[in-house]
Amino acid sequence: GGGNSPVAVTVLGATGSIGTSTLDVIARHPERYRVHALSAHRSREELLVRCREHQPRLAVLEREEDARWLRARLAEAGLDTEVRTGRDALVEIAEAPEVDVVMAAIVGAAGLLPTLAAVEAGKRVLLANKEALVMSGGLFMEAVTRSGATLLPIDSEHNAIFQCLPPEHRGGLEQHGVTQLLLTASGGPFRGWSAERLAAVTPEQACAHPNWSMGRKISVDSATLMNKGLELIEACWLFDARPDQIQVVVHPQSVIHSMAAYNDGSVIAQLGNPDMRTPIAHGLAWPERIASGVEALNLFEVARFDFEPPDDTAFPCLRLAREAIASGGTAPAVLNAANEVAVEAFLDGRLSFNGIGELVECVLTSCRVDPAAELEGILAADERARRDARQWLGES
Ligand code: NAD
Ligand code: MG
Helix, strand or coil: CCCCCCEEEEEECCCCHHHHHHHHHHHCCCCCEEEEEEECCCCHHHHHHHHHHHCCCEEEECCHHHHHHHHHHHHHCCCCCEEEECHHHHHHHHHCCCCCEEEECCCCHHHHHHHHHHHHCCCEEEECCHHHHHHHHHHHHHHHHHHCCEEEECCHHHHHHHHHCCCCCCCCCHHHCEEEEEEEECCCCCCCCCHHHHCCCCHHHHHCCCCCCCCHHHHHHHHHCHHHHHHHHHHHHHCCCCHHHEEEEECCCCCEEEEEEECCCCEEEEECCCCCHHHHHHHHHCCCCCCCCCCCCCHHHHCCCCCECCCCCCCCHHHHHHHHHHHCCCHHHHHHHHHHHHHHHHHCCCCCHHHHHHHHHHHHHHCCCCCCCCHHHHHHHHHHHHHHHHHHCCCC
């Protein structure tokens, strides 16, 4: 801030739920932030709307036909945004020297390479794309240390924990007096349901989350509790935590976004309305604070906080994530890849809700874990797991 030129931001996944919230916060502070580049997969109409509003230098889409369409519309509107396509273009807008901040908000493994590129270029990286960190864990965190990148968690739970920990928290929780991280979970739309009842769940039911409005993939992950599993792995890497230092606490109101417990008995929590603009604004401005557009929390409206343990029987995905991080190496990448294939199949009506956990378990238990894989090994494990998952589905 303070009279300097605006901070240049690239938003990867600009048309998604997180991308949209990010641009909402940025638009509230035009003197502070300027959009350098925006990316989307195939949603060219939405990307056009955002280009009109934010006038980025660059826009990236996957396919050349969509890029041609966007170029024509931008020319009609008299805008000089340059449109590029493909993976290399995503990496370019993530690592460009004129970029200060990269919001990593692509969903799934597709975000790994551009997110890593932003890290390696030493950017301030706002990490929403948890799958990237789950897949590449140690390698990702080493790159952060090596490059001097500033990694700020956007996942609401991890952003909350970040705010509850001392400013310099790397190097193990114990040395800072932290005994446990309490990772809160809403429990999803099917909290309290039995496995029998879950068998008939439809994609529409799974995507109607009670507290958060999100993309379809993370909505399904929230419903299966795989989201909490991915978040457990994410927390291990972000905060140098062992899995046994993380307790998952189901808190249906989703007002406490997570907590840190200390050896003197203190438990520090971060609270707020469930709106991703709060962690996004925190990540953008840290260590300063800026307005996010989120309404003040009214505790009388919330009225009460409930807590319960997760149901590991009806929702096996959290246990599978614990197994994957315990196995280490490429196991989390395998878990993630099998889950991505399973969620897609569920959303297409080719797999039952309970089939998601069954498929992930089968692929995870039958995979060979590479304990010290570099990036290529991780990408190979991801590919193999997808192949195994499709075979399980009877699709190849
Ligand atoms: P979304 O589906 O709403 O948006 C995804 C974005 O990524 C879109 O812009 C889409 O065009 C782009 N995209 C999708 N597939 C792509 C591909 N193959 N290549 C390039 N771009 C692609 O998802 P979302 O809910 O915004 O979630 C984004 C990420 O943030 C996910 O990793 C999710 O787990 C994480 N996250 C989301 C929330 C939330 O509230 N939505 C909360 C915490 C974390
Ligand atoms: Mg979360």
